[in-house]
Amino acid sequence: MSLVLENLSRRFKDTDAIRDINLSVEDGEIVGLLGTSGCGKSTLLRAISGLDQAYTGTVSINDQVKKGVHDATNFIFQEPRLLPWLTVEDNIMFGLKGKPKASFDRARRFIHYVGLSGKEALYPKQLSGGMAQRVAIARALVMQPDILLLDEPFSALDAFTKMQLQDLLLEIWHKYQTTMVLVTHDIDEALYLCDRIVVLRGQPGEIIKTINVTEPRPRDRGSVELANYKADILDQLDLNQ
Numbered sequence: 001m002s003l004v005l006e007n008l009s010r011r012f013k014d015t016d017a018i019r020d021i022n023l024s025v026e027d028g029e030i031v032g033l034l035g036t037s038g039c040g041k042s043t044l045l046r047a048i049s050g051l052d053q054a055y056t057g058t059v060s061i062n063d064q065v066k067k068g069v070h071d072a073t074n075f076i077f078q079e080p081r082l083l084p085w086l087t088v089e090d091n092i093m094f095g096l097k098g099k100p101k102a103s104f105d106r107a108r109r110f111i112h113y114v115g116l117s118g119k120e121a122l123y124p125k126q127l128s129g130g131m132a133q134r135v136a137i138a139r140a141l142v143m144q145p146d147i148l149l150l151d152e153p154f155s156a157l158d159a160f161t162k163m164q165l166q167d168l169l170l171e172i173w174h175k176y177q178t179t180m181v182l183v184t185h186d187i188d189e190a191l192y193l194c195d196r197i198v199v200l201r202g203q204p205g206e207i208i209k210t211i212n213v214t215e216p217r218p219r220d221r222g223s224v225e226l227a228n229y230k231a232d233i234l235d236q237l238d239l240n241q
């Protein structure tokens with residue numbers, strides 16, 4: 001599903017968080033929003049999801065202007081935000097209440113797919129951080145969102161778990177071609193995952209550069225090509241010494 005943002009601005013009481021953001025995301029694209037702290041990345045994602053409605057400008061999904069909470073998008077946050085009194089399976093199925101039985105069957109396939117077979121009956125406090133985030137990924141995917149919004153989904157995880165879950169995300173993308181918008185601070189993560197990286201800067205946050213990452217997948221995390229892209233991004237952010 002395509003996503004178009006036109007002149008999106010958001011002002012909090014005394015803070016201009018983002019100003020005049022224009023961005024088109026094509027169907028099946030993975031787009032990264034990268035920028036230093038406070039440049040409005042999360043604000044942008046919340047506007048796209050409809051969780052925040054106090055912006056000006058428009059958010060259109062498949063040529064339809066959306067305002068308010070809608071089910072075209074689903075969120076994966078930095079913390080898994082699981083319900084502690086529900087098992088892994090019930091957390092994943094939570095949003096499916098009232099949906100046809102087939103949705104529940106599909107959800108069970110997802111549990112296997114994200115590597116949680118055998119863990120269905122565990123409670124969140126019995127899970128590692130990586131397992132809990134797998135639950136959050138499955139919970140978002142069972143809702144079959146047109147666009148998956150990810151707000152620093154792996155930043156609280158150790159380096160190895162992070163790499164495993166990045167690969168899981170790419171597997172999901174290969175299988176379902178889900179359009180994704182990924183907020184991250186991590187340039188290496190953005191370069192490994194994204195088709196396009198939108199670099200934001202300032203307060204209010206504005207788009208200063210868009211970079212098409214044309215390296216074919218699977219990408220080599222240590223390649224010279226990705227290192228060159230990284231140097232360019234660091235330059236844009238004035239972080240290259």
Ligand SMILES: Nc1ncnc2c1ncn2[C@@H]1O[C@H](COP(=O)(O)OP(=O)(O)OP(=O)(O)O)[C@@H](O)[C@H]1O
Pocket residue numbers: 012013015016017035036037038039040041042043044185203
């Ligand atoms: N609910 C709010 N009320 C007031 N100001 C807010 C609110 N949410 C965000 N802001 C302000 O808007 C600006 C952008 O915040 P936002 O969280 O979107 O940035 P970010 O790029 O996601 O930051 P980080 O990378 O640190 O998470 C900041 O100055 C922040 O203080």
